[in-house]
Amino acid sequence: MEQTWRWFGPDDAVGLHHIVQAGATGVVTALHQIPYGEVWTPEAIATRKAIVEDPAHGLRWSVVESLPIHERVKLGDGDLSTIFDNYRTSMRNLAAAGVNVICYNFMPILDWTRTQLDAPLPGGGTALRFNHHEYVAFDLHMLKRPGADEGVPPEVLTQAAVWFQASTEGDRDRLLANIMAGLPGAYDRYDIPQLREMLRRYDDISRDDLRANYARFLEEVIPTAEECGIRMCVHPDDPPRALFGLDRIVSTEDDIAFILNAVPSRANGLTLCSGSLGANPANDVPGIAARFADRVHFAHLRNVAKDPDGSFMEAEHLGGDTDMVKLIRVLMAEERRRRAEGRADWQIPMRPDHGHALIDDAARPTFPGYPIIGRLRGLAELRGVMAAVDQIEGA
Known part of the structure; x- marks a missing residue:
């Protein structure tokens, strides 16, 4: 798997030189400064790409995380033609710049949630x-x-x-x-x-309404993804449960099946986030990865430890409730299958996610869940598992 690292842009306390030292080769980033629903222009994309892919670093912009979906799309609110047009234009601009994997989510109002x-x-x-x-x-x-x-x-x-x-x-x-x-x-x-x-804006939005609004989004953008070689990959809900009375519809194996079947195209894929899915006791994460392996375009590898009362905590990457070795074996087997087909896009980008803050991480103003040392430890552990799997099972 391609080893990547999330970077929040030039204001991130983690620098690109840190990513190089961590041993990653790919960068996962986004143009967070652009308001939701507006176009990512070729100039803005080129500026970020030039920073990431400065020859001094030897890195590449591997994944967009995220090209966000405007809240009005989730609500199905009014005339959305301009919002959809802008989203498709951003997709085309990214593809023209050689950035072909777009991670996104469909969580109403909030993103990942911790207390x-x-x-x-x-x-x-x-x-x-x-x-x-x-x-x-x-x-x-x-x-x-x-x-x-x-x-x-x-x-x-x-x-x-x-x-x-x-x-x-x-x-x-x-x-x-x-x-x-x-x-x-x-x-x-x-x-x-x-x-x-x-929350009041969602009072009359049922689970079926939310699914219909999501399906409409896919119908609007997946043909463009096919046209320009983009792989869209939805991130699961985090946590995978209703919050504040809001239904969440990317939480279970059945949810994922609905999404991938809504527009049955390789361009309509999944970000396999082992931590998000793993927070639901009903989810068999390696099993979900195996069922949808051919549509996994990106992987967030992290682990959680769950409590009986519904609480959970970010665990060590190899130490939580999900069998990370089994999951990596599934993903690497899928890579071998793709490579045997002769696919140029056989490699699945992965990144260590939500590391512990360790040693002197607390002294750096990094985004919550994205310290340097904790993620470095996670990447090193995951890299070791990948090397062992490749040695034992690789072609």
């Missing part, structure tokens, strides 16, 4: 964590969403009430900021009234 960004680890270091009781405290006592207690176990409701009663204003502000932290490239950050208003 704690610095959960302590044994021996030092910190990890991202989703504490179910803190999420419920936010939803029920801060957001005050009607129905927020439905289906929540009584013991979690009790924990949530205890947390809220003991919390300070600073604790509540920090929880809101943590929940918003999964939007590193978004322009919108919501306070409580703004989030309530955004």
Whole structure:
């Protein structure tokens, strides 16, 4: 697999020279400065590509993460022709620049969601964590969403009430900021009234409506992807569950089957995120990878450890609930199959995702979940697994 590294652009505290030192050869980046729904111009793409692919680094821009979908598309809100036209134009501009893999997601309002960004680890270091009781405290006592207690176990409701009663204003502000932290490239950050208003816009949007709006998006853009050689790959929901009363529709094996069958094209593919899918106890991540292997265009390799109450924490890359060795074997077997077919695009880009903050990572102002040393450790571990699999099973 092609070893890549996520880079948030020139303002990222992680520099391209760090990526070279980590041993990655591909860069995963996006033009976060461009508002959602606007065109990524050839000039803007060329400027970023020139920085990434400076010969001094020996890197290439391997994957766009993400070319975001405007919220109006998810809502099916009004005349979307300009938004779709702009998206297709951005796709063509990226393809013309030689960037052919586009990762995106279809999560309403929020991206990945955690309640704690610095959960302590044994021996030092910190990890991202989703504490179910803190999420419920936010939803029920801060957001005050009607129905927020439905289906929540009584013991979690009790924990949530205890947390809220003991919390300070600073604790509540920090929880809101943590929940918003999964939007590193978004322009919108919501306070409580703004989030309530955004959620209100989804009041009449059912799960079937959301699926229909997604299918419409695919019907609008996949023909363009086929035309210009783009591989689109949807990122699963993180976490893979409804949040704040919003349905999420990229959470299970059945969801993925619906999406890939909605427009049956190789250009309509999947970002296999082992951590996102792995946070749902019902998901067999290596099994999902095997079923949809021919449509996996990108992989986020990370692990989570789940708790019985619905909480989970980012684990070591090889140490969580997902059998990472088994998953890598599936992906590398698919690469061998593609190469045997003579495909030029046989290689699956992968990146280590959501590393622990280790040693002096805390001293750097990196985006939550994207420290240098923690990801370096993860990449080294994954690289070792790939080398062993290749030695034993490779052609």
